[in-house]
Amino acid sequence: MSLEPMDRMDEFEQQLRTALVRQAAPEGLKQRILEARARRRASVGSPQSVWMRMAAGLLLAAVVGGGVLWKRHQEEQRGEAAREQVITALRVTNRALDNVEIKLAAHDTRDGEQEQRRTR
Amino acid sequence: MSEQERPDFEALVDEHQSMVFSLALRMTADRGLAEEIAQDVFLELDRCLGQLESAEHVLYWLRRVTMSRSTDALRRRKTRRFDQWVEMEDAHGALEAEPASPLGVRMEALLATLPEAQREALILRYQEDLSPEEIAQTLAAPVATVKSHLQRGLKMLRAKAASSLGEFIRKKGPVPISNGAGWEGAGGES
Numbered sequence: 001m002s003l004e005p006m007d008r009m010d011e012f013e014q015q016l017r018t019a020l021v022r023q024a025a026p027e028g029l030k031q032r033i034l035e036a037r038a039r040r041r042a043s044v045g046s047p048q049s050v051w052m053r054m055a056a057g058l059l060l061a062a063v064v065g066g067g068v069l070w071k072r073h074q075e076e077q078r079g080e081a082a083r084e085q086v087i088t089a090l091r092v093t094n095r096a097l098d099n100v101e102i103k104l105a106a107h108d109t110r111d112g113e114q115e116q117r118r119t120r
Numbered sequence: 121m122s123e124q125e126r127p128d129f130e131a132l133v134d135e136h137q138s139m140v141f142s143l144a145l146r147m148t149a150d151r152g153l154a155e156e157i158a159q160d161v162f163l164e165l166d167r168c169l170g171q172l173e174s175a176e177h178v179l180y181w182l183r184r185v186t187m188s189r190s191t192d193a194l195r196r197r198k199t200r201r202f203d204q205w206v207e208m209e210d211a212h213g214a215l216e217a218e219p220a221s222p223l224g225v226r227m228e229a230l231l232a233t234l235p236e237a238q239r240e241a242l243i244l245r246y247q248e249d250l251s252p253e254e255i256a257q258t259l260a261a262p263v264a265t266v267k268s269h270l271q272r273g274l275k276m277l278r279a280k281a282a283s284s285l286g287e288f289i290r291k292k293g294p295v296p297i298s299n300g301a302g303w304e305g306a307g308g309e310s
Contacts (some may be wrong), residue, residue, distance in 0.1 A: 012278055013246065019227035020247040025137040026155055033133055033162045040163060084252060 128288070129169065132271060133162055140186050147190035149232040153197070157189045183248065184258050194236060220298050230280045237249045240272030246301055 063067060139160050144154035164185060165178070172178050231239060244255045252270060256263040 005134045012281070013274070015223075016227060016274075016277070017241070017249075019224035020146065020231075020243065022138045022142040022247060025141040025158065026151070028142065029155060029158060030130070032155075033137075034130065036130070036159055036163055037166050040166075046252055107271045120244050 127175065127178070129166055132165065132169075136179070136182050137162070142247060143183065143186045143243060144190050144193075145230065146228065146247065147187065147236075147240060148193055149229075150197075153193055154190075157193055158184055161189055180258065183244065184260075185243070187213050189257060191236060191240070221266075226284065230277060230284060234273050234276055234278065238269045238276065240241065241269040242273045242277070245270055251298065 137158060141154055141158045144161075146153060146156040148154055148157070161182065165182065168181070172181055196300065205284075231242060234242070241255055244250045244258060245252075250258065252266045253263055255270075256266040257263075259266065
């Protein structure tokens, strides 16, 4: 194969070049391109569509933001309730332990008195 | 390009539609797909026109984007492995639209059977008359790779032409676009 300038190509390459001459574009291609361009510009560029997109964007942002805030609030409430429950449980436990301690102290006092009586 | 220097989009379509369509058609061997690609390429040009600096830049950009879009389209379509001649002539009538010589039609069909990289190098070389360096720049590939694709592609095409078109020539008689040496003679030296 010769990668020579075009004027020094061999016969096969010249025939290939002849076979690969540019073809005319299909009829109406230019028109279709211009129409597609006009459609695209109309849909992308009109002020109406820009406002609609902005409104849709804002609405979406509001919905998403609201959802996030609501979820955070719910989680905070759940956390607060759980904290209250834990504190209540600790109070109950504390009270029960106090009762047990009082009973044990009373029991120890009784035992001490009986021992003293026996030794006398 | 400044606003004043920027060419009219319609004029650019007029000037380059044949090139863009032919590149896409020869890459894809599908007239409908080639039209779609050409349309996409020009719409993309409309978006990017402000960034292009000169008429040469526009031409280079069009070639590069057309080849790249065609390659993408081929990959999406996962090129079918049946007879490309039947596909081109029956399914899409790609070659009926142009009164090309029968040999030219078969040459294009043979080209469509080459591997994609070789095909794009050959199309840019023989349709667009680009040098290997220019092809390398267009395809963003090393010059050595492009030269290799050109050599291998041409060699394969010669071999295919020698076997397929030799048969055709024997059936149809003299070759209309050759100077009489015929394909076998031309295909002999590679």
